[in-house]
Amino acid sequence: MSNNRVSRRQFLNYTLTGVGGFMAAGMLMPMVRFAIDPALQTKADGDFVQTSQKVADLTEEPVKVDFSYEQVDAWYTSEVTDTAWVYKSGDAVVALSPVCKHLGCTVNWNSDTEHPNQFFCACHGGRYEKTGKNVPGTPPLGPLDEYEVSEQDGFVMLGKKIANTRG
Amino acid sequence: MLNKIYDWVDERLDITPIWRDIADHEVPEHVNPAHHFSAFVYCFGGLTFFITVIQILSGMFLTMYYVPDVENAWKSVYYLQNEVAFGEIVRGMHHWGASLVIVMMFLHTLRVFFTGSYKKPRELNWIVGVLIFCVMLGLGFTGYLLPWDMKALFATKVGIEIAASVPFIGELIKVLLAGDATIIGAQTLTRFFAIHVFFLPAALFALLAAHFIMIRRQGISGPL
Numbered sequence: 001m002s003n004n005r006v007s008r009r010q011f012l013n014y015t016l017t018g019v020g021g022f023m024a025a026g027m028l029m030p031m032v033r034f035a036i037d038p039a040l041q042t043k044a045d046g047d048f049v050q051t052s053q054k055v056a057d058l059t060e061e062p063v064k065v066d067f068s069y070e071q072v073d074a075w076y077t078s079e080v081t082d083t084a085w086v087y088k089s090g091d092a093v094v095a096l097s098p099v100c101k102h103l104g105c106t107v108n109w110n111s112d113t114e115h116p117n118q119f120f121c122a123c124h125g126g127r128y129e130k131t132g133k134n135v136p137g138t139p140p141l142g143p144l145d146e147y148e149v150s151e152q153d154g155f156v157m158l159g160k161k162i163a164n165t166r167g
Numbered sequence: 168m169l170n171k172i173y174d175w176v177d178e179r180l181d182i183t184p185i186w187r188d189i190a191d192h193e194v195p196e197h198v199n200p201a202h203h204f205s206a207f208v209y210c211f212g213g214l215t216f217f218i219t220v221i222q223i224l225s226g227m228f229l230t231m232y233y234v235p236d237v238e239n240a241w242k243s244v245y246y247l248q249n250e251v252a253f254g255e256i257v258r259g260m261h262h263w264g265a266s267l268v269i270v271m272m273f274l275h276t277l278r279v280f281f282t283g284s285y286k287k288p289r290e291l292n293w294i295v296g297v298l299i300f301c302v303m304l305g306l307g308f309t310g311y312l313l314p315w316d317m318k319a320l321f322a323t324k325v326g327i328e329i330a331a332s333v334p335f336i337g338e339l340i341k342v343l344l345a346g347d348a349t350i351i352g353a354q355t356l357t358r359f360f361a362i363h364v365f366f367l368p369a370a371l372f373a374l375l376a377a378h379f380i381m382i383r384r385q386g387i388s389g390p391l
């Protein structure tokens with residue numbers, strides 16, 4: 001430092017760049033944080049939703065259960081309908097998400113005559129076993145998601161989506 | 168490192184003359200506040216531009232959440248202000264900046280007036296400046312409706328009625344502004360939004376470009 005004196009020009013360059021950078025950052029920081037907020041918002045999700053499916057009516061054969069709930073999408077609140085494939089496995093009730101793990105189409109139970117007793121996705125021929133496990137060699141790379149399940153007054157209640165615990 | 172990148176690009180594209188031409192010019196003594204403190208009045212043009220840049224940036228970010236629709240406009244503004252991080256700040260920048268830009272523009276105009284800088288050969292730049300003034304007022308008027316609250320609605324009703332009082336074509340102006348002969352509603356909001364974020368900013372950019380090119384051509388006016 002002592003044998004490398006800072007010239008007046010350098011000093012002004014550094015201070016002006018510093019102050020300018022500070023001002024630009026002060027201006028841009030709120031706007032950038034504002035823009036990336038969706039990635040940082042924490043969602044407290046996980047209330048159970050009542051369905052109209054009686055637990056007593058379930059068999060080992062998956063059935064399609066529609067259920068609806070209030071969805072808050074920023075300033076827009078609406079009633080949305082979702083679907084689960086529900087069946088009994090021993091004493092436990094299993095509810096699988098119909099969202100294909102390839103690219104998000106909707107799967108159906110037993111709709112492909114060549115491959116009975118499987119979930120089938122018509123988009124690119126993805127297939128899953130009854131547990132939700134994807135059949136190797138078909139496009140999906142993972143098993144179907146599962147819903148948390150509980151029971152109230154004899155009806156199936158569905159909670160939040162979790163990773164498949166059976167496949 | 169940065170110097171190396173600069174040299175690499177400069178060697179190929181010879182960019183030094185380009186930025187020199189824009190940025191590297193002497194600040195005459197009579198406009199430099201370091202020499203005469205009263206020369207700070209020459210800063211108002213730059214400050215107007217600075218706040219305009221803030222308006223454009225904050226406005227671009229606001230449109231990430233804002234919806235120009237009668238059902239959702241107010242709700243989306245409420246959401247972006249109260250639920251989104253820094254929403255109050257970003258909306259505040261745009262809200263207060265809109266007033267400040269008018270103040271700065273006015274002070275800049277006073278400086279130009281009292282230094283007589285509008286005289287030959289700078290008459291055209293005064294005219295362009297007046298057009299910028301009109302565009303700014305238009306931005307303020309159209310932007311004010313966007314939050315779609317009561318104040319916005321009635322301010323726009325009054326503004327449109329004033330426009331309607333123009334002889335002969337008043338009624339036509341009113342319909343063109345409101346998008347409907349009687350209702351200030353859905354079509355008014357979408358029109359004002361389009362004018363506020365596309366048409367007037369485009370006009371503003373063109374006018375500012377003309378303003379700055381003329382200043383570079385003619386230089387700053389001499390001392391009093």
Ligand code: HEM
Pocket residue numbers: 219222223224225226227229230233244258261262264265268303306307308310311312313314363364368
């Ligand atoms: C110099 C230019 C501008 C001025 C003077 C201006 C003025 C205004 C005003 C007065 C409001 C009402 C704000 C309030 O009361 O809270 C507003 C709202 C708005 N402006 Fe601008 N504006 C400008 C440029 C822009 C640009 C370039 C964009 C977008 C590209 C934009 C997007 C918006 C949006 C989305 C709103 C509604 C959100 C809100 O009300 O907080 N503005 N503007």
Ligand code: FES
Pocket residue numbers: 100101102103104105106121122123124125126139140
């Ligand atoms: S989306 Fe289901 S197989 Fe491609």
